[in-house]
Amino acid sequence: MKKYGFGVDIGGTTCKLGLFETTGTLLEKWEIPTDTSNEGKNILSDIAKSLKEKMEEQIIQEEDIEGIGIGLPGPVRRDGVVPTCVNLGWKNRNVGKEMEALMDGIKVKAANDANVAALGEMWQGGGRGCKNMVMVTLGTGVGCGIIIDGEIVPGSNGAGGEIGHITVNPHETIPCNCGRKGCLEQYASATGIARIAREHLAQKHESSLLEEIGEVSAKAVFDVYKDGDETAESIVEEFASILGNALSNLACVLDPEVFVIGGGVSKAGKPLLDAVEKYYRQAAFSSCDSIRFALASLGNDAGMYGCVRLILE
Template structure:
């Protein structure tokens, strides 16, 4: 039997999984992401954990298909990261360094959102598809585009950065990327909270959101209770996201659009707010594109990282 490791590097923890080349997940675990000293110890820590698990399970180098790694940054096809805000890296040839730390083991590197999309296509909500889009709605908005079973990475490793599509040309407040009007400003967890604050600053009828700590969760909890103001906020969020996805669909023609990230924990109540504006704007050829919730949760990254090897 051959084995591979799937690794998902986050700002706080590194998620890791041991897989068979048939796709069976044997074990998963986490280690701390040591971001101090420009993230100098991140890759050595991963390599040490891989070696330890190989020793524990009696896996030899000859039994290894490789190690796949998802990184929270644009990644070139050669496995090079030029900058990463969350883990302290500047320019880093991740593939080269990982293969030096694990002699004889092949490494494949990808952007974390792209890798999560690959995971959902392989074992999750996109199973059976070879063309799909995944959007992750968390603190920011990430995305991955899969065409004919392959990640679209692009020339700079920034393919699928859905969160930075401009959806409001009149916005004056800046996104974290330094530009204005990005989807991330309206469809992320922080973006939904921002929409809620802006709505409650205007004249409004009574709402259960009044006096609450505004968050994406509190908005969708209120939606489920029939709150009108919360519903208006959800409709505004959905219009921005649904229209952006219609634009993406006409470019990539996906079979399925998968919605993941923390905001997707709102469950099926989320989908109608996205589907209606998507259908209003989408090209006729994309009318039957299904919008579904991700199913792998936090395992999407390690599954997609393993899939890169396989």
């Protein structure tokens, strides 16, 4: 194994770049803007230029680099082809091959950003020591990365781990962004929790600390939940029941060692984890009793970590 690796997490606005030791230590991280003009044709060359400057600055030779891992916000096929990536303007690009050419033959691998984040958490984060893991990212939507025997499950259409679109409520009348109704994402994302909160506030007659905060957000709900507010409690119970039950179904399918919960909503920490786990335990199939719950620990760096892990295979 060579000494260094680069992790490159491409987002729609900025690219996060990291220089790592292949043992798992992040040595340095920096960002460059993502230039999405002209169908994103400069993105890879901008990244290559920045990586080469870093190699020069740190006096690192090509032969000391194990490879470059790339995460990007769209589906990536097993052969490295990105059929389409709306946020970057890409269509039918072989990211691996193109980047290898730009980096003078250094090995490059690419994968979906939610999946590399899961791989990063398995390697150096909340799922450390596990090879079978489901990472659930509670952000604007509900993302998920599935790792089986140390490998990402991308799915045959790039839809592996799209658990945000599991139907959890067939009676829902409001449509999800995907056009269907009753998706997990409509209840367990930041947006979903805020919606549940507004519904509870509209129905309740008692006053709630939540009303005093003004804008009803997932963060606000968990803030007053920790203070023991009853309305917040009923909101969190509804959210946790839906997510805990969905994960108990997922356990019957994948039987992972651990569920790692990440994303902005997970900043609520242990009270959130405890609430979800309570409902999971009530619902779980007996063989899946021992599955653990953990919080993600790498924050926004998880993707970069996972990119480096990707090239170590």
